[in-house]
Amino acid sequence: xxxxEVLMVRFSRGDETAFPELVSRYRDRLLNFIYxxxxxxxxxxxxxxxxxLRVVNAAPRYQATAKFNTWLYTIALNLWRNELxxxxxxxxxxxxxxxxxxxxxxxxxxNRLREMMQDLSEEHCLVLELSFVEGWTNxxxxxxxxxxxxxxxxxxxYALKALRKRMGVSEDERMRESARAN
Amino acid sequence: MNECExxxxxxxxxLGGRLSAFAAGRVESHLRQCLECTREVADYRAIIxxxxxxxxxxxxxxxxxxxxxxxxxxxxPPRKRPSAHxxxxxxxxxxxxxxxxxxxxxxxxxxxxxxxxxxxxxxIGMISLSLGLARLVxxxxx
Numbered sequence: 001x002x003x004x005e006v007l008m009v010r011f012s013r014g015d016e017t018a019f020p021e022l023v024s025r026y027r028d029r030l031l032n033f034i035y036x037x038x039x040x041x042x043x044x045x046x047x048x049x050x051x052x053l054r055v056v057n058a059a060p061r062y063q064a065t066a067k068f069n070t071w072l073y074t075i076a077l078n079l080w081r082n083e084l085x086x087x088x089x090x091x092x093x094x095x096x097x098x099x100x101x102x103x104x105x106x107x108x109x110x111n112r113l114r115e116m117m118q119d120l121s122e123e124h125c126l127v128l129e130l131s132f133v134e135g136w137t138n139x140x141x142x143x144x145x146x147x148x149x150x151x152x153x154x155x156x157x158y159a160l161k162a163l164r165k166r167m168g169v170s171e172d173e174r175m176r177e178s179a180r181a182n
Numbered sequence: 183m184n185e186c187e188x189x190x191x192x193x194x195x196x197l198g199g200r201l202s203a204f205a206a207g208r209v210e211s212h213l214r215q216c217l218e219c220t221r222e223v224a225d226y227r228a229i230i231x232x233x234x235x236x237x238x239x240x241x242x243x244x245x246x247x248x249x250x251x252x253x254x255x256x257x258x259p260p261r262k263r264p265s266a267h268x269x270x271x272x273x274x275x276x277x278x279x280x281x282x283x284x285x286x287x288x289x290x291x292x293x294x295x296x297x298x299x300x301x302x303x304x305x306i307g308m309i310s311l312s313l314g315l316a317r318l319v320x321x322x323x324x
Contacts, residue, residue, distance in 0.1 A: 019256035027252060032241050045248045052255050116236065131198070132230045133237045138194075153194045164225045 004068035012059040023052060026069070030076055033134065037080055039114075047083070051076040069136075070143045077144075119166060124159040127152055185212040189219050197226055275311045 004022060011018035030051065035044040054075050117125045123145060130136040130144070131152075138152045145152070189209055195201045196209050213220045244252075 016256075020253070023252050023256055027244055027249075028241075031244050031248075032237070035242055036237065036240065041242055041245070044242075045245060048244075049248060049251050049255070052252055056255055116232065128233060129237070132233050156194055157190075160226050160229060163229045164222070167225065167229065 005064040008055075008059070008062050008068050009064055012062045019056065022055075022068070026072060027052075029134065030072065033073070033129070034076055034080060036129065038083075043083065047076055047079045050079055067140060067143065070140055073144055116163065116166075119162055120159055124155050124162070127155045128159045128163075131156055186216060186219055188212070189216075189223075193223070193226070197223070197230065272311075272315060276315055279308065279312060279315075 002021075004025065007018040007022050011022070027048065031044055031048045034047050035041065038044050038047070051072065055072065117128075120128070126145065127141055130141045131138070136144075138149045138156075141152045142149045189196070189212060192201060192205065192209060196206065201209065213223060
């Protein structure tokens with residue numbers, strides 16, 4: 001399979017078939033990655049559209065020195081952070097941005113995901129998601145977050161430990177409730 | 183470093199399947215003997231699976247307007263912008279063309295072209311410049 005970087009170079013040289021291939025590789029993944037941060041389909045789609053638009057505009061100056069996916073996700077994350085900064089100075093999901101009427105099932109799943117991650121910082125959530133959902137290597141995550149591989153590993157471990165602790169607390173609460181009911 | 187601490191050091195690579203067969207075997211040998219570490223690893227695996235499941239269940243499909251818009255964005259390959267130097271040269275050439283047109287230079291050069299090689303070349307140069315300018319204007323208009 002042709003690498004993303006080769007496709008991007010081809011596109012920058014005028015190959016019309018290269019960009020649709022890149023879009024087909026990343027459109028859905030990037031959309032969902034951003035959607036998990038925003039909770040709003042409309043905003044997520046705007047960010048994805050703007051991200052690819054910026055890729056096209058930057059194509060004539062593209063140099064395959066960095067991984068394409070790192071570059072793409074950096075653009076999208078910066079757009080999301082700018083949006084947050086415009087709305088309010090925090091990293092968590094803004095209720096005003098969340099879809100007003102998503103399906104009940106989707107809302108329940110989304111709430112479960114938010115509940116799981118609520119005690120973690122944005123950086124810890126990113127490390128977990130990029131590693132275990134997106135399948136990125138520690139080096140790719142380090143490049144995106146501009147930190148060392150060691151930092152990525154320690155953030156991942158910290159996040160897993162925090163979630164485990166939270167799971168343990170939930171399990172204890174469930175058992176106490178069950179005991180009270182009996 | 184005891185085996186439990188060793189596992190903590192290697193747990194990321196172990197969960198990610200990046201350990202060598204020898205190192206993974208050593209971790210597994212420890213897990214067979216240590217209930218606490220076994221529980222910890224099982225919990226991490228459950229959390230990772232939960233994360234993946236939640237991501238799958240919250241996944242959305244791109245809307246048709248987004249698909250259409252991305253198709254349009256990628257429809258035309260990027261056009262390299264002419265450098266400032268080329269822009270400047272073309273402006274000068276354009277001004278010369280306008281000046282020549284104003285003083286009837288085209289007619290004079292055409293008349294001279296029958297008898298002079300230099301004048302013929304000048305005429306060809308002018309026509310090429312005009313075509314280049316027209317192409318540039320059309321390209322920027324897209």
